[in-house]
Amino acid sequence: MSSCGPPEVTNEIDPTLLQTQAVIEGRVCLGEAPATGYARLLDNGGEFVAEVPLNANGQYRFFARPATWTVKVLVPGQSAENQVVVQNVGATKLDFSL
Numbered sequence: 001m002s003s004c005g006p007p008e009v010t011n012e013i014d015p016t017l018l019q020t021q022a023v024i025e026g027r028v029c030l031g032e033a034p035a036t037g038y039a040r041l042l043d044n045g046g047e048f049v050a051e052v053p054l055n056a057n058g059q060y061r062f063f064a065r066p067a068t069w070t071v072k073v074l075v076p077g078q079s080a081e082n083q084v085v086v087q088n089v090g091a092t093k094l095d096f097s098l
Helices: none
Strands: 022-029 038-042 048-053 059-063 067-075 078-086 090-093
Touching (some): 022 038, 022 078, 048 059
Antiparallel strands (some): 022 059, 038 067, 067 078
């Protein structure tokens, strides 16, 4: 059983890319990383934009333009959502504890 401490980073973003792109990224924690699940990106009007599977560490990542977004996470038997405001290029962090 693993804990929800910091996972080993296995897919860093090239720092030069973060100078031109806005990224929303985070981790979903259920006391441990979920075995399966998805993160869904919704626009300011609640419309579906994109969905990605969580990786083995419960992490997700979206490339998105600066705006107000909602990230909804779905794991078996649970879901949660939060708004995030992306103001500039670079990484915006949004973690979930379920």
